[in-house]
Amino acid sequence: MASAQAPAGQPRVASATSLRRPLDRALLGGVCAGLADRMGIEPLVVRVVMVMASTVGGLGVAVYAVAWALIPVTPESAVSGRRPGAWRQAPLIVLAVAALFAGVHLAGSHVGEGLWPLVLGTCGLALLWRPTVAQEGSGPRRRPTLREYVNRPAQVGAPRLIAGALFVAFGSAALLHAVGVQHSLGKAIWAVAIMAAVLGLVVGPMVVRLASSLSWERSARIREQERAEVAAHLHDSVLQTLALIQKRAADPREVAGLARRQERELRSWLLVRPGEAEQDTVAGALERAAAEVEELHRVPIEVVTVGDAPLDGELEALVQAAREAMTNAAKFAGSERVDLYAEVEAERVEVFVRDRGVGFDPESIPQDRRGVRDSIIARMERHGGRAAVRSSAGEGTEVELAMGEETAA
Amino acid sequence: MSARECPRVVIVDDHRLFRAGVRAELGEEVAVVGDAGSVGEAVAIIREQQPDVVLVDVHMPDGGGVEVIARVAEEQPDVRFLALSVSDAAEDVIAVIRAGARGYVTKTISGAELADAVRRVAGGDAVFSPRLAGFVLDAFAQQAGGGPDAQERAVADRELDQLTPREREVLRHIARGYMYKEVAQSLGISVKTVEAHVSAVLRKLQLSSRHELSRWAVQRRLVSLDGP
Numbered sequence: 076m077a078s079a080q081a082p083a084g085q086p087r088v089a090s091a092t093s094l095r096r097p098l099d100r101a102l103l104g105g106v107c108a109g110l111a112d113r114m115g116i117e118p119l120v121v122r123v124v125m126v127m128a129s130t131v132g133g134l135g136v137a138v139y140a141v142a143w144a145l146i147p148v149t150p151e152s153a154v155s156g157r158r159p160g161a162w163r164q165a166p167l168i169v170l171a172v173a174a175l176f177a178g179v180h181l182a183g184s185h186v187g188e189g190l191w192p193l194v195l196g197t198c199g200l201a202l203l204w205r206p207t208v209a210q211e212g213s214g215p216r217r218r219p220t221l222r223e224y225v226n227r228p229a230q231v232g233a234p235r236l237i238a239g240a241l242f243v244a245f246g247s248a249a250l251l252h253a254v255g256v257q258h259s260l261g262k263a264i265w266a267v268a269i270m271a272a273v274l275g276l277v278v279g280p281m282v283v284r285l286a287s288s289l290s291w292e293r294s295a296r297i298r299e300q301e302r303a304e305v306a307a308h309l310h311d312s313v314l315q316t317l318a319l320i321q322k323r324a325a326d327p328r329e330v331a332g333l334a335r336r337q338e339r340e341l342r343s344w345l346l347v348r349p350g351e352a353e354q355d356t357v358a359g360a361l362e363r364a365a366a367e368v369e370e371l372h373r374v375p376i377e378v379v380t381v382g383d384a385p386l387d388g389e390l391e392a393l394v395q396a397a398r399e400a401m402t403n404a405a406k407f408a409g410s411e412r413v414d415l416y417a418e419v420e421a422e423r424v425e426v427f428v429r430d431r432g433v434g435f436d437p438e439s440i441p442q443d444r445r446g447v448r449d450s451i452i453a454r455m456e457r458h459g460g461r462a463a464v465r466s467s468a469g470e471g472t473e474v475e476l477a478m479g480e481e482t483a484a
Numbered sequence: 485m486s487a488r489e490c491p492r493v494v495i496v497d498d499h500r501l502f503r504a505g506v507r508a509e510l511g512e513e514v515a516v517v518g519d520a521g522s523v524g525e526a527v528a529i530i531r532e533q534q535p536d537v538v539l540v541d542v543h544m545p546d547g548g549g550v551e552v553i554a555r556v557a558e559e560q561p562d563v564r565f566l567a568l569s570v571s572d573a574a575e576d577v578i579a580v581i582r583a584g585a586r587g588y589v590t591k592t593i594s595g596a597e598l599a600d601a602v603r604r605v606a607g608g609d610a611v612f613s614p615r616l617a618g619f620v621l622d623a624f625a626q627q628a629g630g631g632p633d634a635q636e637r638a639v640a641d642r643e644l645d646q647l648t649p650r651e652r653e654v655l656r657h658i659a660r661g662y663m664y665k666e667v668a669q670s671l672g673i674s675v676k677t678v679e680a681h682v683s684a685v686l687r688k689l690q691l692s693s694r695h696e697l698s699r700w701a702v703q704r705r706l707v708s709l710d711g712p
Contacts, residue, residue, distance in 0.1 A: 335592075338570070346573065375592065377614055377615070377661065379614045379615050379617070379618035379659045380618065381618050381621045381622045381625060381659070382622065382625060411594075413661075414614055414660060414661025416614065416618065416656070416659045416660040416661065418621070418656065418659075427660040427661075429660050429661040429662070431661075473660070
């Protein structure tokens, strides 16, 4: 509803729908203008009411101070609408006058109602609680007016802190005085309670504000780090590879290898889900092994994996055996490409390495080809797995590696 | 079309260089009758040329293969689509298949293999690369074991929602890098039967509303959960 009535580009109408202080139309702090916008009446009406309320024991001043503290300014006026000028410091002056008035009032007559101490305290708290406005804004640097000091507690806390604390102390002292005069017994408890409450009220918002400003800084830092990381990664990988490719443009095989390696690397980097990055898995290890073999022997290896599991000692052996099988296929088979397929299930892991190369007779593995016997078959058996080699001359070779419950049989 | 005829092909890819490359690689084996660099162009040229097969890129700035298929498939049911991509993201590939593509091959495929795949798609078959077979096995994977919600699943599962053991076996062979002919040999069945199994898997993939598949898709961000 609000957005339907407030089309974009009409900030005044937009600000009318929620309680904001339009600084660009403010006499003091924009409280009355904001309230008037919200209620849809003339600001003058609100202002008159506020002044009249101030004559009733300072009630209007207290209300104004609290409203000033709690109502945020309109975003557009926070950025652009602030007009410089001494009268901008009016809220502070008003508060000071109020305090003075209260002081005189206190000294002169008896504080029967106990209302003025409350007004004083409220004004002090309003100063201390002022929400941070446009904390991260980076406008042109100039000497801030007192008013702007007051508006930026995170950076310029000290003067405000002191002023606010003085108000509050004054107010609570007056309250104590008012209470203490009438009841002379056991009022120390009251004093302690009130002082503790006052202390909490003073310090609490400070702590909260500090924490929130810290967390904002932290998230900004994290964003910056992420961006830097992406930039660094692209620089180390993609840009380097592109430079290499330009240098080796004469060697198509080399270029293809470089491009492929980079593609693989970039893809694995892109596909990593947050949180999974750290854990070493079977599929990840197989991908890496394939990439290494591919790089060494310049034969493309297609890796297809279904399922995944964390890498343990046995699976590490499986990956090593698969690596050996890939190396053999790439090195000796003369195949155009090698296919690796891995299926990881809860109880069983199977890996197939397939090439379409020259093939050989598995019964007569040459003595010098120790890789198959030692690095594949024996290694798998040592770790409780199984390996089978299927090959025939001219048809290519497939090495099957399996580990898990079924392989015991 | 008859088997003798040369299939007429349109190439849709937003990289001009790549289109030229594919055109050159396909050579004389198929007739490339046009190419397009955007979804709009693709729709226009497909309407005009009525090709047998459209090679569509999975990723394009204005919607990609899914969008092209969505706009053309209904009015021209005879046009067949083969997805061609560098993308390995399972969710994108499965999305194009579910939109109606009859297969998926990666851009690293050789010219001869691609021509072969085009012919097969033109003839009404499905073309599963090892990678697609892996994706499909992955997508249908959870059904085999009895997970915590096995009961619920047993009720929900229909014929469409799971692979038969034979289909699974065929897919595993394809994932291992076997050609259809070799799969047939290994399993002791005819090539026609292998093709029938693959086509059946394709149908299941396109029609299944299996909640496992959709959950898998969500996990892999196939289905966007935000937005209208």
